[in-house]
Amino acid sequence: MGKRTHQTPYYGWVLMVVLGITTIISYGTTQYLFGVLVVPISTSLLWNRASVSGAYAFGLIVAGVLGVPIGPLLDRFGARMLMSCGSLLAGLSLLGLAHMQTLWQFYVLWSGGLGLSMALTLYPVTFTVVANWFVRKRGAALAVLTLVGGLSSPICIPLSGTLVAHIGWRATLVILGLSQLLLALPLHALALRRHPEDLGLSPDGEKGSPEQEQMGRSGISTSEALRRSPFWMLTASLSLVMLGSTVVFVHQVAFMIGRGYDPVLAATLSGMLGLVSLPGRYVFNMLSSRISAQSLLLLSVVAQAVGIAVFVLSSSLFWLILYVIIYGTAYGAFSPLRASVMADHFGRRAYGSITAVQGVPVALCAALGPVAAGWLYDSLHHYELAFWLSALAFLLAALGLIVTAQPHHEHEGFTQKDAGRYEEATRNREE
Numbered sequence: 001m002g003k004r005t006h007q008t009p010y011y012g013w014v015l016m017v018v019l020g021i022t023t024i025i026s027y028g029t030t031q032y033l034f035g036v037l038v039v040p041i042s043t044s045l046l047w048n049r050a051s052v053s054g055a056y057a058f059g060l061i062v063a064g065v066l067g068v069p070i071g072p073l074l075d076r077f078g079a080r081m082l083m084s085c086g087s088l089l090a091g092l093s094l095l096g097l098a099h100m101q102t103l104w105q106f107y108v109l110w111s112g113g114l115g116l117s118m119a120l121t122l123y124p125v126t127f128t129v130v131a132n133w134f135v136r137k138r139g140a141a142l143a144v145l146t147l148v149g150g151l152s153s154p155i156c157i158p159l160s161g162t163l164v165a166h167i168g169w170r171a172t173l174v175i176l177g178l179s180q181l182l183l184a185l186p187l188h189a190l191a192l193r194r195h196p197e198d199l200g201l202s203p204d205g206e207k208g209s210p211e212q213e214q215m216g217r218s219g220i221s222t223s224e225a226l227r228r229s230p231f232w233m234l235t236a237s238l239s240l241v242m243l244g245s246t247v248v249f250v251h252q253v254a255f256m257i258g259r260g261y262d263p264v265l266a267a268t269l270s271g272m273l274g275l276v277s278l279p280g281r282y283v284f285n286m287l288s289s290r291i292s293a294q295s296l297l298l299l300s301v302v303a304q305a306v307g308i309a310v311f312v313l314s315s316s317l318f319w320l321i322l323y324v325i326i327y328g329t330a331y332g333a334f335s336p337l338r339a340s341v342m343a344d345h346f347g348r349r350a351y352g353s354i355t356a357v358q359g360v361p362v363a364l365c366a367a368l369g370p371v372a373a374g375w376l377y378d379s380l381h382h383y384e385l386a387f388w389l390s391a392l393a394f395l396l397a398a399l400g401l402i403v404t405a406q407p408h409h410e411h412e413g414f415t416q417k418d419a420g421r422y423e424e425a426t427r428n429r430e431e
Contacts, residue, residue, distance in 0.1 A: 296337050
């Protein structure tokens with residue numbers, strides 16, 4: 001049989017673009033928005049930085065803990081209903097936050113409402129979609145998803161900062177809540193699908209044969225993963241990275257404002273981190289098909305530590321721009337490389353459940369970061385110590401990655417050996 005002359009575009013690529021767009025909204029209205037709100041909310045409602053940061057921290061804990069039951073549901077039923085509910089809840093929570101008056105309302109709506117919505121819509125969920133729809137082309141798929149999604153901070157942080165400066169933080173929350181309801185919700189509800197097998201395909205878009213389906217679903221169970229030391233070493237390292245990362249994204253705008261920079265400029269520089277991250281997202285993910293993703297992840301973590309050091313020592317706008325370049329490039333590479341490393345170690349079979357279990361300690365450390373930084377600021381009236389401790393957390397994470405064994409290709413995940421067999425089976429089927 002001759003080779004096919006026409007082939008319908010693989011629906012997985014459509015999903016990557018759609019999820020990239022919704023990622024802009026999901027991260028922009030939860031993760032990145034908060035850093036812009038710290039100063040105006042503290043000023044207008046007379047709450048200290050630790051109290052304000054606590055709502056964000058508890059939201060991360062809620063997202064991490066609820067990710068445990070969500071992971072198995074994601075593996076079994078797919079992301080469509082879960083992500084649609086997450087967008088609906090996020091929109092309603094943001095509209096409620098626009099009218100809050102008390103601290104307990106802030107915690108209920110941000111920590112509870114947005115915490116659950118984050119568990120339903122952020123990268124732990126979308127990366128599970130990638131792991132199910134792609135194997136050989138996983139690096140390229142992650143590059144597409146995170147290139148589009150990486151526009152979240154350069155769009156949403158400056159936009160939020162400008163809106164807050166001109167119409168106030170309450171009206172800003174209304175506009176961002178409507179973006180969840182009118183954009184993210186319809187896209188999740190109409191575009192998402194479960195597995196490629198539901199369309200008669202195997203991962204990467206090839207017509208499925210029994211052999212290919214078996215290889216595509218390879219991997220280990222959650223209980224098996226929990227018995228292996230790489231799971232715990234990776235979890236410890238990723239937890240430390242998130243501890244440092246949340247300090248940066250919650251307090252970097254306030255840090256720059258405290259050093260005398262204009263609030264809109266501070267928000268713009270923070271947003272530029274996402275723009276600068278785009279080359280890193282693409283280059284590092286494409287390299288992951290030739291260089292160990294775990295080695296590239298180590299490089300990303302070390303570079304983030306260097307970037308934070310430049311930030312703390314910066315004495316002019318030039319040094320802040322250098323910080324944006326170093327930290328932004330490394331930060332952009334981190335999340336997709338993390339997803340690749342987890343898939344390399346544990347495969348596709350229970351990816352959502354394994355990463356959900358990992359998400360609990362990761363979320364606890366992520367929550368600790370901004371609260372501790374806020375407490376240090378309230379006590380010392382400066383952020384320097386908090387950011388130096390964040391850089392130390394990145395270096396400890398790098399040490400953990402160094403001592404973590406590389407994936408054992410003979411029995412873990414969809415391996416390089418499997419990929420060769422997969423390609424051979426695909427060629428034989430096309431000829």
